[in-house]
Amino acid sequence: MNKTISFLVLFVITLGFLSFTLNCAVSSEDKYEIEIKDGVKCFGEGHVRYREGIPFIYLKGNSYEIGLQYGVLLKDEMKHFFVHMDSFENAMMANVYKESPWYQDILIWISTPFVIKKKMDSFRKRVPKDYLEQLRGISEGSGIPLNDILKVTFGSDWLSCSSFIIIVNGRIIHGRNADHGVIDFFSRYPLIAHYNKDGKYSYIDIGIIGTPFAVTGINEHGLTLSWSQATTSTSKPFEGKGTMLMFNRILEECSNLSDVDEISKNVDRFVTMIGSLEDLSGAVYDIVDQKVVKTDLRNSYIYTTNRCVSQSMRQEYNSVFDMDWFNSARAYTYEKSLSNSRRFTIDDAIRLLSNTDFYDYKGRVPLYEGGNINNRGTGSSVVIDPQNTMVYFAYGAPYAAFSRWIRYNYETDEVSVYRNEDERLHDPDVVEYIELEKRWKDVDWDNNEELLQMAHEIEQTSAENFWTLHNSCWAWYNLGDSVKAKAIINRQIEKYPDFLTSYTNMGFFYMYQKRHDEAIEYYKKALDVRITNERKQMYCYEQLAAIYAEIGDEAKSRDCYSRVLEFYKRYWIPKQSMKEVNRIEALQKIE
Numbered sequence: 385m386n387k388t389i390s391f392l393v394l395f396v397i398t399l400g401f402l403s404f405t406l407n408c409a410v411s412s413e414d415k416y417e418i419e420i421k422d423g424v425k426c427f428g429e430g431h432v433r434y435r436e437g438i439p440f441i442y443l444k445g446n447s448y449e450i451g452l453q454y455g456v457l458l459k460d461e462m463k464h465f466f467v468h469m470d471s472f473e474n475a476m477m478a479n480v481y482k483e484s485p486w487y488q489d490i491l492i493w494i495s496t497p498f499v500i501k502k503k504m505d506s507f508r509k510r511v512p513k514d515y516l517e518q519l520r521g522i523s524e525g526s527g528i529p530l531n532d533i534l535k536v537t538f539g540s541d542w543l544s545c546s547s548f549i550i551i552v553n554g555r556i557i558h559g560r561n562a563d564h565g566v567i568d569f570f571s572r573y574p575l576i577a578h579y580n581k582d583g584k585y586s587y588i589d590i591g592i593i594g595t596p597f598a599v600t601g602i603n604e605h606g607l608t609l610s611w612s613q614a615t616t617s618t619s620k621p622f623e624g625k626g627t628m629l630m631f632n633r634i635l636e637e638c639s640n641l642s643d644v645d646e647i648s649k650n651v652d653r654f655v656t657m658i659g660s661l662e663d664l665s666g667a668v669y670d671i672v673d674q675k676v677v678k679t680d681l682r683n684s685y686i687y688t689t690n691r692c693v694s695q696s697m698r699q700e701y702n703s704v705f706d707m708d709w710f711n712s713a714r715a716y717t718y719e720k721s722l723s724n725s726r727r728f729t730i731d732d733a734i735r736l737l738s739n740t741d742f743y744d745y746k747g748r749v750p751l752y753e754g755g756n757i758n759n760r761g762t763g764s765s766v767v768i769d770p771q772n773t774m775v776y777f778a779y780g781a782p783y784a785a786f787s788r789w790i791r792y793n794y795e796t797d798e799v800s801v802y803r804n805e806d807e808r809l810h811d812p813d814v815v816e817y818i819e820l821e822k823r824w825k826d827v828d829w830d831n832n833e834e835l836l837q838m839a840h841e842i843e844q845t846s847a848e849n850f851w852t853l854h855n856s857c858w859a860w861y862n863l864g865d866s867v868k869a870k871a872i873i874n875r876q877i878e879k880y881p882d883f884l885t886s887y888t889n890m891g892f893f894y895m896y897q898k899r900h901d902e903a904i905e906y907y908k909k910a911l912d913v914r915i916t917n918e919r920k921q922m923y924c925y926e927q928l929a930a931i932y933a934e935i936g937d938e939a940k941s942r943d944c945y946s947r948v949l950e951f952y953k954r955y956w957i958p959k960q961s962m963k964e965v966n967r968i969e970a971l972q973k974i975e
Contacts, residue, residue: 416456416525425457432457435799436790438779439593444580451518451596454577455525458593462526465573465594469536508534515629522596536595537629545612546714546757547657548687548736549666552728556666558659558768559733560600560610561785567763568781570595574764576777576792584636588794590766590777598631599764602794605639606661606770614655614672614692614701631656641667648676655688661770670697685725687718704919704955709885712917713742713756730776733767734803738785742850742883758785760818765789776802782818783809817847824855835859850880857889869893884916884924891927900931907931922951945971 419426424433429444430453441457443450455462511519511534519537523530547560573593580586587603600610611631630647638644640662648656648669659666668679670692677694679686689711692698721736722728739757758765765785767776773795780787786806792799808814820841827838839859842852857872870893876886887910894903907924910916929944945968952965 416452418456427456428453430454430457436788436801438574438576438790440576440578440799442578442580446582447514447518448521450579450581451521451523452525453521454518454596455522455528457525458575459526461573461575461593462522462528466528466532468569468572469594511537511629512633515632519596528594533594533596537597544690544761545610546687546689546718547610547612548685548718548722549608549657549659549681550685550722550725550728550733551664551666551681552684552725554664555769555771556606556608556659556661556664557728557730557733558608558610558657558666558770559737560612560657560766561737561757561762562599562612562764562766563759563761564763567761567784571763571779571781571784574777574779576775578794579632579636581636585639587632587635588775589632589635590764590775592764597629598635600766600768601631601635602768602770602775603635603638606659607635607638607640607644608657608659608661608666608768608770609635610657610766612655612657612688612690614670614690634658641665644669645678648678655690655693657686657688659768659770668693670694672697672701683723685722687715687722689714689718698955700956702955703958703961704922704951705958705961706955707917707919709917710759716915717741717756730767730769730774734765734776734785734789737765737767738783738806740783742880758783760821813846816845817849817852820845820847821851829862832863836863839863848875848879850876850883850885853879854885854889861893866893866897880915882914884910884913884920887913888920888924888927891924895927895931900935903931904928918951918954922948925951942972 432441575593577589591599656669760782762784778787789803791802861869891906925944925947932941
């Protein structure tokens with residue numbers, strides 16, 4: 385089963401049986417009445433008003449009361465969310481059944497109820513009592529079964545994001561993009577939620593309807609928070625108490641970084657970015673398997689890109705394979721932009737989050753999946769300016785940061801449009817490219833007819849960028865047209881002369897033609913370019929070691945393998961890689 389199917393199966397099992405449980409929901413229509421005052425929906429001490437088409441909800445009371453207010457006031461939106469979640473799940477399930485063997489389909493169908501029951505029992509035990517009361521209130525007020533709310537609460541740890549904090553002239557600016565391949569679904573349900581829970585700090589969550597945990601937030605002390613999944617290769621079981629809801633706890637109980645130091649425990653596999661107005665500072669907390677390592681600002685800025693920030697945590701939990709092109713491109717751009725910023729404004733923050741240029745190829749690469757910070761999977765973008773009590777946000781996929789930006793002064797409660805939607809989203813070439821890239825994801829590479837059709841579509845499109853060239857060259861190579869594949873690789877090298885992948889593609893091409901001298905030449909060129917990452921560098925040395933061994937130059941082969949070992953040992957070594965590491969170490973002992 386490939387990675388796409390594996391993700392679909394996991395997601396479907398996590399959210400499974402949604403349509404059944406929706407039918408079992410108890411309607412709250414006859415139990416609670418909403419009062420309308422000057423166009424504002426009110427219930428209890430809570431109310432919701434709509435600005436620029438976005439609900440702003442204000443909740444006050446104990447845990448159960450604010451949950452009930454949430455459920456009653458957002459009942460229609462929540463039902464809409466979960467009905468569409470049901471349709472979304474069914475579509476994903478259809479893909480699973482389509483692409484997986486029949487016996488796997490039967491296994492999934494039989495096992496899902498048992499898996500769901502086990503997960504629900506685990507979820508209920510892990511939710512702190514006060515949050516469970518809040519979730520019960522949401523369920524009772526909306527009529528959505530508690531199990532469905534729990535599934536969303538615990539099932540969203542596949543969200544991946546990037547964030548940064550920068551201090552310029554005594555001012556904190558905290559920016560973030562929330563990403564994932566399915567974020568276009570969630571981006572349809574924006575919500576600005578004010579929580580004022582009895583005995584807790586009040587805070588604002590710039591989040592999503594139906595997901596009662598803090599995605600991005602700021603509390604009354606100016607403590608800002610954003611989180612993202614840390615890509616780790618570990619598989620240790622997690623027994624924490626409500627991973628997502630613990631981030632709400634940070635906003636409810638922390639006023640500064642010292643408070644966060646004490647509370648940032650018992651959560652799993654996340655990188656949490658914190659800004660503190662009290663400290664006029666910020667930090668990143670790498671949290672994996674209930675181990676927490678804090679990294680303070682470096683030269684007045686810090687950023688995170690879906691892997692551990694702390695080098696010690698990378699060595700313990702990240703493998704060299706975790707640093708893909710997506711995160712490499714983001715890290716490069718964050719470092720370059722933030723380190724060179726003597727003056728940094730809100731507009732600069734939005735431009736940074738909107739960035740789709742592939743490294744320094746500005747203007748030469750259109751919107752590119754995996755190319756840089758703002759991508760097709762970005763469903764929401766936020767900039768927080770606590771000194772000025774401002775939040776700037778944009779929702780919508782693809783490329784949320786190109787969508788309309790809203791400015792919200794949470795002290796005066798004023799809302800206005802800060803920036804209109806980027807006109808590039810309506811460019812015919814961009815629209816064509818986005819649709820092409822969506823279709824390409826579903827291509828079966830074992831189906832030559834389907835692959836040939838997509839290869840022709842790429843040829844006919846007006847877009848020529850890294851994505852189209854890279855996929856096109858491998859499509860033609862798989863189809864057996866090495867002449868066309870080589871011509872496309874040469875075009876890659878011409879268009880992206882500083883980029884390693886163009887040269888590794890040509891090295892691979894010559895290697896499998898047994899043209900060793902040319903293969904060696906291109907792999908060495910790949911190691912000399914400016915735009916690279918360690919994962920790809922290790923690949924080059926692996927290929928060179930194999931070539932040298934094949935032509936009988938054992939000394940050079942062992943030297944290249946020693947370089948490979950160096951890369952492995954800078955990071956955590958996955959179990960599946962230990963056999964290869966042991967093999968290389970054995971080769972190194974041969975004189």
